[in-house]
Amino acid sequence: MSTTCRDQLSQFDPEVFSALVGEERRQAAGIEMIPSENYTYPEVLACLGSVFTNKYCEGYPGRRYYGGQDFTDAIERLAVERARQVFHAEHANVQPLSGSPMNQAAYFAFLAPGDTVLAMDLSHGGHLTHGAPVSHMGRVFNFVRYKTEPDRQGAIDFDALLAMARDIRPRLLLCGHSSYPRDLDYQAFKRVADEVGALTMADISHIGGLVAAGVLGNPCDAGFDIVTTTTHKSLRGPRGGLILTRAAHAKPIDAAVFPGLQGGPHMNVIAGTAITLKKAAEPEFRTYAEQVLRNARILAEDLIADGVHLVTGGTDNHLLVIDTIMSFGIDGRIAEETLDRVGITTNKQIIPDDPRPPMRPSGLRLGTPACTTRGMGDAEMHRLAAWIGDALRHPNDEGRLTRIAGDVRRLCETFPVPGLA
Ligand code: DSN
Numbered sequence: 020m021s022t023t024c025r026d027q028l029s030q031f032d033p034e035v036f037s038a039l040v041g042e043e044r045r046q047a048a049g050i051e052m053i054p055s056e057n058y059t060y061p062e063v064l065a066c067l068g069s070v071f072t073n074k075y076c077e078g079y080p081g082r083r084y085y086g087g088q089d090f091t092d093a094i095e096r097l098a099v100e101r102a103r104q105v106f107h108a109e110h111a112n113v114q115p116l117s118g119s120p121m122n123q124a125a126y127f128a129f130l131a132p133g134d135t136v137l138a139m140d141l142s143h144g145g146h147l148t149h150g151a152p153v154s155h156m157g158r159v160f161n162f163v164r165y166k167t168e169p170d171r172q173g174a175i176d177f178d179a180l181l182a183m184a185r186d187i188r189p190r191l192l193l194c195g196h197s198s199y200p201r202d203l204d205y206q207a208f209k210r211v212a213d214e215v216g217a218l219t220m221a222d223i224s225h226i227g228g229l230v231a232a233g234v235l236g237n238p239c240d241a242g243f244d245i246v247t248t249t250t251h252k253s254l255r256g257p258r259g260g261l262i263l264t265r266a267a268h269a270k271p272i273d274a275a276v277f278p279g280l281q282g283g284p285h286m287n288v289i290a291g292t293a294i295t296l297k298k299a300a301e302p303e304f305r306t307y308a309e310q311v312l313r314n315a316r317i318l319a320e321d322l323i324a325d326g327v328h329l330v331t332g333g334t335d336n337h338l339l340v341i342d343t344i345m346s347f348g349i350d351g352r353i354a355e356e357t358l359d360r361v362g363i364t365t366n367k368q369i370i371p372d373d374p375r376p377p378m379r380p381s382g383l384r385l386g387t388p389a390c391t392t393r394g395m396g397d398a399e400m401h402r403l404a405a406w407i408g409d410a411l412r413h414p415n416d417e418g419r420l421t422r423i424a425g426d427v428r429r430l431c432e433t434f435p436v437p438g439l440a
Pocket residue numbers: 055118197
């Protein structure tokens with residue numbers, strides 16, 4: 020935000036300004052380990068607070084319902100082209116406001132109410148928007164859930180999945196996750212879908228940046244019909260969503276986003292997305308993505324060596340799920356609050372078939388995209404693993420937690436947050 024804008028804000032609304040400054044300090048002083056969060060680029064922050072926020076742009080480039088679109092058309096065309104190139108997609112829609120409308124638009128493009136979707140169980144790593152009963156989508160469509168095998172490193176039994184698919188004949192086979200620490204075999208999903216004539220959809224929101232960088236498999240390369248990703252997680256962009264499809268699906272997807280579901284796209288966000296995708300194509304981004312994976316692996320190895328039980332026994336991607344009941348005898352909420360007190364931000368997490376409720380679950384989820392953006396690497400992961408184990412073993416030892424909090428604060432001072440330095 021420019022100095023002039025900051026000055027005007029601080030004078031007009033000290034309450035909002037003080038919350039902004041507080042959040043800036045919180046983000047700089049602690050280690051962000053929620054795997055779906057990241058620090059975006061200063062160039063993206065500049066776009067988010069720009070005059071693009073003033074503009075209505077219903078429609079698509081060259082086909083808008085309002086005048087004055089010379090520059091917004093140019094921005095959206097850039098974002099679309101870069102998304103196509105980065106993800107090897109035949110078509111890209113860059114207008115979804117975020118993950119939930121993105122997935123809703125994808126469903127409504129191809130499904131009629133009551134149609135069956137075969138998707139990963141929420142407690143095994145799936146996502147709320149993949150038809151959880153508490154979501155509206157879960158009421159509109161008939162979601163049936165497959166599970167993973169946590170005791171076999173989170174493997175998916177594709178023979179069992181095929182038998183299930185033959186039985187229920189889904190219109191759509193959906194893969195993707197928000198708390199599954201393993202990579203996916205997209206070819207195997209595609210084979211199952213082809214056997215039963217189902218469409219294929221992968222929600223790669225968590226791993227979008229890792230796929231863009233080429234360090235994890237790409238469902239577009241496997242011929243998936245629809246691939247969705249949010250832009251603000253491992254991709255490091257503004258809060259938004261992308262739908263990537265084959266050319267044959269472009270029309271129904273575009274119509275489902277607008278006018279089907281949304282009104283005017285947020286062009287300040289789309290400008291930030293264009294920048295993010297340009298960054299994702301640079302060699303430095305691949306180095307970043309490799310370090311995200313390496314950091315998660317080091318953290319997992321150290322925690323396991325320390326006797327900590329990880330769901331599926333490890334990680335192939337950017338996230339880890341600790342079974343906190345089994346490892347420390349505390350539930351996920353106590354674990355999250357304990358780590359909050361030492362300046363390490365994580366989130367409580369249900370584990371596969373968790374007998375406990377979502378607000379007091381058996382696990383804790385943590386990930387490495389944000390701390391890697393700050394430049395933290397191998398040495399810092401070893402220290403983090405030691406602090407996490409120490410804090411969670413002693414959630415009531417105030418002196419110990421204060422000492423760890425001091426260590427965390429001092430470490431953070433040497434790793435500035437992009438845009439705040
Ligand atoms: N809230 C995001 C996450 O934490 O996984 C996804 O919706």
